[in-house]
Amino acid sequence: MSRKLACFLMALLALAPNPLCRAGGIEGNMERMNKAYKILKKQVADPSKKEANLEAISSLKKNAADSAGGVPEKIESIPQADRAKFIEQYKAAISELVGQIEKLEKALREDRFQDAQKELDEIGKLKREGHSAFIEEK
Numbered sequence: 678m679s680r681k682l683a684c685f686l687m688a689l690l691a692l693a694p695n696p697l698c699r700a701g702g703i704e705g706n707m708e709r710m711n712k713a714y715k716i717l718k719k720q721v722a723d724p725s726k727k728e729a730n731l732e733a734i735s736s737l738k739k740n741a742a743d744s745a746g747g748v749p750e751k752i753e754s755i756p757q758a759d760r761a762k763f764i765e766q767y768k769a770a771i772s773e774l775v776g777q778i779e780k781l782e783k784a785l786r787e788d789r790f791q792d793a794q795k796e797l798d799e800i801g802k803l804k805r806e807g808h809s810a811f812i813e814e815k
């Protein structure tokens with residue numbers, strides 16, 4: 678391998694894990710979260726749908742956790758000096774979402790269907806807050 682090529686590849690490897698170099702990457706997770714969220718909105722309090730709801734929760738949780746590894750597109754409009762803080766706040770909001778999904782899962786596993794509905798409503802709130810803070814107004 679030529680020295681030039683080796684240097685180029687090393688530079689690529691060094692940049693890849695840096696989230697600041699790569700905005701985006703969360704749309705796929707968000708879309709899968711949306712599918713699961715819609716199922717839950719329709720039937721989370723229905724005891725006969727418990728198993729399907731637990732599956733939807735598992736997908737919601739996995740995709741929420743995975744979305745912490747991406748960076749919102751809005752980062753492009755944030756001044757360089759504030760970007761690390763922006764990412765930190767984004768990760769904290771996602772972590773709160775995952776915690777809330779776990780509360781929902783617990784309520785459902787314990788057959789507390791009305792509580793499950795309330796926990797899901799809280800998730801709806803986090804979704805609205807997250808979108809107003811981390812999606813750029815067009």
Ligand code: HEM
Pocket residue numbers: 701702703704707708710711712714748749750751767770771774800801803804807808811812
């Ligand atoms: C159950 C909760 C949530 C659902 C169902 C949801 C769903 C979605 C959907 C459908 C999109 C549009 C995806 C596309 O562009 O194709 C989206 C985008 C986005 N969501 Fe969420 N979301 C949720 C919670 C959150 C939270 C808590 C945050 C922030 C902490 C967040 C941050 C974003 C951002 C930043 C985008 C724009 C994509 C980007 O900038 O790369 N979402 N979400």
